[in-house]
Amino acid sequence: xxxxxxxxxxxxxxxxxxxxxxxxxxxxxxxxxxxxxxxxxxxxxxxxxxxxxxxxxxxxxxxxxxxxxxxxxxxxxxxxxxxxxxxxxxxxxxxxxxxxxxxxxxxxxxxxxxxxxxxxxxxxxxxxxxxxxxxxxxxxxxxxxxxxxxxxxxxxxxxxxxxxxxxxxxxxxxxxxxxxxxxxxxxxxxxxxxxxxxxxxxxxxxxxxxxxxxxxxxxxxxxxxx
Amino acid sequence: xxxxxxxxxxxxxxxxxxxxxxxxxxxxxxxxxxxxxxxxxxxxxxxxxxxxxxxxxxxxxxxxxxxxxxxxxxxxxxxxxxxxxxxxxxxxxxxxxxxxxxxxxxxxxxxxxxxxxxxxxxxxxxxxxxxxxxxxxxxxxxxxxxxxxxxxxxxxxxxxxxxxxxxxxxxxxxxxxxxxxxxxxxxxxxxxxxxxxxxxxxxxxxxxxxxxxxxxxxxxxxxxxx
DNA sequence: CTTCAAACATGAGTCAATTCATTTTTTCGC
DNA sequence: GCGAAAAAATGAATTGACTCATGTTTGAAG
Numbered sequence: 019x020x021x022x023x024x025x026x027x028x029x030x031x032x033x034x035x036x037x038x039x040x041x042x043x044x045x046x047x048x049x050x051x052x053x054x055x056x057x058x059x060x061x062x063x064x065x066x067x068x069x070x071x072x073x074x075x076x077x078x079x080x081x082x083x084x085x086x087x088x089x090x091x092x093x094x095x096x097x098x099x100x101x102x103x104x105x106x107x108x109x110x111x112x113x114x115x116x117x118x119x120x121x122x123x124x125x126x127x128x129x130x131x132x133x134x135x136x137x138x139x140x141x142x143x144x145x146x147x148x149x150x151x152x153x154x155x156x157x158x159x160x161x162x163x164x165x166x167x168x169x170x171x172x173x174x175x176x177x178x179x180x181x182x183x184x185x186x187x188x189x190x191x192x193x194x195x196x197x198x199x200x201x202x203x204x205x206x207x208x209x210x211x212x213x214x215x216x217x218x219x220x221x222x223x224x225x226x227x228x229x230x231x232x233x234x235x236x237x238x239x240x241x242x243x244x
Numbered sequence: 245x246x247x248x249x250x251x252x253x254x255x256x257x258x259x260x261x262x263x264x265x266x267x268x269x270x271x272x273x274x275x276x277x278x279x280x281x282x283x284x285x286x287x288x289x290x291x292x293x294x295x296x297x298x299x300x301x302x303x304x305x306x307x308x309x310x311x312x313x314x315x316x317x318x319x320x321x322x323x324x325x326x327x328x329x330x331x332x333x334x335x336x337x338x339x340x341x342x343x344x345x346x347x348x349x350x351x352x353x354x355x356x357x358x359x360x361x362x363x364x365x366x367x368x369x370x371x372x373x374x375x376x377x378x379x380x381x382x383x384x385x386x387x388x389x390x391x392x393x394x395x396x397x398x399x400x401x402x403x404x405x406x407x408x409x410x411x412x413x414x415x416x417x418x419x420x421x422x423x424x425x426x427x428x429x430x431x432x433x434x435x436x437x438x439x440x441x442x443x444x445x446x447x448x449x450x451x452x453x454x455x456x457x458x459x460x461x462x463x464x465x466x467x468x469x470x
Numbered sequence: 471c472t473t474c475a476a477a478c479a480t481g482a483g484t485c486a487a488t489t490c491a492t493t494t495t496t497t498c499g500c
Numbered sequence: 501g502c503g504a505a506a507a508a509a510t511g512a513a514t515t516g517a518c519t520c521a522t523g524t525t526t527g528a529a530g
Contacts, residue, residue: 291480
């Protein structure tokens with residue numbers, strides 16, 4: 019492909035995101051006008067729309083960038099997870115929520131969530147959904163790893179368990195974001211209580227003697243159909 | 245209180261909601277203009293804003309009405325819950341999701357969620373949050389009832405467990421709503437898998453021999469009332 | 471039955487995101 | 501290089517939710 023055009027395109031893409039990142043954080047999403055972003059990125063408002071289909075999509079693109087960082091951080095933990103399974107899960111989910119406010123404010127998260135629901139099928143909406151999917155998959159992966167290491171009962175569908183844990187995290191995060199006043203400590207506390215409950219369902223039943231007498235009732239579920 | 249004015253106020257309130265309900269469903273939330281709602285309710289656009297602070301708040305008010313119905317339906321089930329605890333929980337959550345599409349479309353739910361995030365602190369945003377809270381509380385109540393009936397382990401915080409179950413439902417519902425194509429059957433299936441996992445953490449541990457060291461009061465088993 | 475203040479209704483006006491017809495720039499075959 | 505086609509840039513026009521200055525109705529005191 020032609021060099022100049024491609025390069026300018028990427029440059030402008032970056033410029034827009036950088037301008038938006040700065041202004042959204044400084045003035046808030048709502049108060050930041052498209053014109054201001056365009057001006058800061060040295061282009062006309064109309065031009066901006068050649069790069070992003072809407073203001074909301076710019077924000078979702080920023081969230082996606084952030085998400086990629088989180089995914090990488092999570093992957094590191096999964097590579098060498100803590101021994102205690104509950105600690106391992108808790109750590110992973112804490113990585114997610116702790117990272118969440120590094121580059122984005124609660125205001126931005128609220129608007130990102132709103133914009134996702136407004137256009138879940140747009141290119142950037144799908145990007146957001148895909149990100150969520152990747153993180154959920156990461157939790158599933160960790161559960162699976164803990165199972166094959168023998169720390170968790172192998173009888174449970176790691177897919178469902180991972181989803182459950184991720185959605186627990188997500189729901190509490192959502193609540194956290196909707197309440198400007200809630201401190202992160204409270205979010206963590208609420209999360210850890212629920213993690214504990216899930217883990218008690220996932221842990222290897224510590225009743226070796228009884229198992230011989232009464233076979234455990236396994237909650238076997240049909241495998242997810244592709 | 246003054247009769248005429250109060251009555252006219254309630255009437256108009258109702259008229260607006262009725263008009264919006266009709267138009268949102270027929271044309272979609274976005275395509276429905278404020279002017280159209282106002283016209284159908286026989287008032288000027290400006291007047292409408294004396295009753296609802298924004299278009300989104302009208303939708304949230306509709307959701308709240310719907311939510312009240314769901315709460316009532318849930319209360320009935322709680323009054324006489326199925327014997328099997330997993331069935332009881334599943335039924336309650338299914339009531340929620342089945343009811344969800346009776347009066348509202350996925351499009352409306354998407355916009356309702358978006359509007360909630362845009363204004364979680366507005367009067368109607370808080371109303372939405374309160375509704376969520378009430379439903380979550382209902383699940384907690386059911387868990388608690390199942391505990392005192394002896395169907396579930398009494399050692400678990402019913403508050404956290406209820407929240408966990410409700411959020412599981414909510415998260416999957418959210419996914420369902422974001423994917424126009426997903427059928428309700430898939431939503432139910434995903435939900436039931438995760439419910440199963442949570443329940444295995446809540447159920448009375450069925451390992452009597454191995455639990456010798458555990459506090460004896462765990463083994464109290466009241467007869468089920470006939 | 472008047473009168474007045476408060477509450478309510480009105481619709482033209484404002485504001486900001488998005489679109490679009492037009493102009494400018496880039497690419498590429500010759 | 502040169503001209504036409506394609507791609508990108510532009511900012512004025514559009515759109516639709518929301519506001520506000522103004523006019524109208526209501527309820528109660530005198």
